[in-house]
Amino acid sequence: AKRLVKTGFPLLDSMLREDRELGEIRNQPRIILVAPSWQKDNIQESCLEETLDPLLDTGYRIIVRPHPEFVKRFPAKIKAIQDRYADQPADRLEIQTDFSSNETVYTADLVITDWSSIAQEFSYATKKPSLFINTPMKILNPEYDRIPLVPLDISLRDQIGISVDPGQLDRLPGLVETLFREKDRYGEQIRAVVSRNIFDVGDGARGGGDYIIQRLEKKGEEKEGRNLSPDIDETREELDPDILKKLARHMDQLRQEGRLEDYLKQAFPAQDPVPMTRGGCLARLLREMEALANEEGGKQA
Numbered sequence: 001a002k003r004l005v006k007t008g009f010p011l012l013d014s015m016l017r018e019d020r021e022l023g024e025i026r027n028q029p030r031i032i033l034v035a036p037s038w039q040k041d042n043i044q045e046s047c048l049e050e051t052l053d054p055l056l057d058t059g060y061r062i063i064v065r066p067h068p069e070f071v072k073r074f075p076a077k078i079k080a081i082q083d084r085y086a087d088q089p090a091d092r093l094e095i096q097t098d099f100s101s102n103e104t105v106y107t108a109d110l111v112i113t114d115w116s117s118i119a120q121e122f123s124y125a126t127k128k129p130s131l132f133i134n135t136p137m138k139i140l141n142p143e144y145d146r147i148p149l150v151p152l153d154i155s156l157r158d159q160i161g162i163s164v165d166p167g168q169l170d171r172l173p174g175l176v177e178t179l180f181r182e183k184d185r186y187g188e189q190i191r192a193v194v195s196r197n198i199f200d201v202g203d204g205a206r207g208g209g210d211y212i213i214q215r216l217e218k219k220g221e222e223k224e225g226r227n228l229s230p231d232i233d234e235t236r237e238e239l240d241p242d243i244l245k246k247l248a249r250h251m252d253q254l255r256q257e258g259r260l261e262d263y264l265k266q267a268f269p270a271q272d273p274v275p276m277t278r279g280g281c282l283a284r285l286l287r288e289m290e291a292l293a294n295e296e297g298g299k300q301a
Helices: 010-022 048-056 068-073 074-082 102-107 119-125 166-182 183-198 207-226 242-257 261-264 278-298
Strands: 031-034 061-064 093-095 110-113 128-133 161-164
Touching: 010 102, 031 048, 031 102, 048 061, 048 166, 068 074, 074 093, 093 261, 102 119, 110 119, 110 166, 119 128, 119 183, 128 166, 161 166, 166 183, 242 261
Parallel strands: 031 061, 031 110, 061 093, 110 128, 128 161
Antiparallel strands: none
């Protein structure tokens, strides 16, 4: 069985902070960031020209920001794209290959992508919509549709923006205008999506951190129990009744001998780990009492 842990989205927390620090952005002209994935049939390799040509006619500034992995693996393809659009003025079209800053992500007015998660990051942080081009989806599990749930990668596309098929890219200018005109409505939808799907916004590391600490503490308790006695599980909440009866007999014997009060005042040896559970304490007491009884028995012999 798998354990699902409620944890947040720490990357989103840092993006929200950076977006707040930048304050309100008013670009003139507006900036459209084209940020494809690097999977097979991404925008760059399947429909870049069909995407850029209608956008260049809008008068907006276009920044193409390829995925860093695409730039690293396919430098010749990047060079071909740069050469193809070399005649475009820099203030109209930029092919960006410097990834030392994410400022262009935060300051853009709209992101266009295929299946890259940059759309969620951009929209969640800025509350601005994204535009998705429905290139072929990367499918790692060909039987995903046997699960009666629609993957978020699919269902969110038309909640935080608009999706369009590659054969309809001549519609891009009109879709862009719709997203700009209705940005407030999309902003409310995006806030609802974040509230519904992201735990601990602003404190995203807490849930995962708490879980890791709890698991480590439990592992430590289990290890401590194994080290103290192979026959006694000191991490159990309840000990076996027979063990409790045995412990009671040893304590009664110490009481009859007048040694119980002194024994209970003694601290555990400093070099020994302190038990983390009540069961661990009782198990250690039983072990010490048995050792004490054996020692006394040896002296009498």
